[in-house]
Amino acid sequence: MLSFIFAFDESEIKMMGYTHSLSAAATWLALVHHGVVPITDHPTIFVTTLACAGAGMLPDIDHRNGTIARSIPPLSGWICAVVQRLSGGHRQGTHSFIGVGIFWALALSSPHYLWWGVPWLSIILVAYAGGLALRTFGAPGGWLGAVAVASFTYYSSQPIEFFPLVIGVGSSVHILGDALTRRGVNLLWPLTIKAPISSIFWKKSGNMALPILGASGSRREQFLAVALMLYIVWVFISLSGFFEW
C-alpha cells in the first residue's frame, strides 16, 4: 500500500490525488474525534471517512484529463470538460472562495432534495465520493463499492444531514492543499488580480500560494502523505477500542 508514496515516477496529478484523499479523510476523522461532527457509530465513521477521501478530489472536476474525468467515461469526461470551460480552467473557479461556497451549498442543501421521500442527491454525492476513493486506492470491486455506500447511506440510522458534509469538508481541504503547493490557486476567481511583482506567494497569473509543500509530488508532500496515513490508521485502531486515547 505504501508503494504509491514512494513511486517517484508517478504523474503529478496522481500523486496529489492520493494526498488530497488522505488529508480529507484525516480532517474528517479529526472533526469526528473532537465531536464537531457528532457521529459515534463505527460503520458510519468508516463509510463517511471513505466518502470524504473521495470528496477530497472533487475540485479537480475542472481537469478534463484527471481522475474524475476518467471515472465514469464518457459522461464524466464531458462533465469535466464543461466545468473546465465554465470555471476558467484548472485551479480557477472550483478552487476559489466561490467554488468552496458552491461545494458547501451542495453539501448542506442536498438532504432537502427528495424524490418519493428519498434524499437522492445526498445519496448520489456520497456514493460517488466513496466509489472515487475506492478507485483511487485501487480497491477491488470498482463501482460496486459505490452501490454499497449508497445503500448504507440510505439505510443508516444516522441523520442523512451528516453524510453530505463530507462534500464540503473534502473539497475545502483539497483547495487548502493546492494552496500549499508552489502553483497555488486563484482564490478570488472570477477576479484575476495579477501581482505587480511575481513572488512565491502571489504570482503574475493571479494565483496565490503558501508553498510549504513545494511542487506537487515533492518529498515534503510524500512525507505529509505518510504522516496522514499513520494518523488515519491510529484513529481507526483507537476507535476499535484497542487502547484509550
Ligand SMILES: [Zn+2]
Ligand atoms: Zn486541485
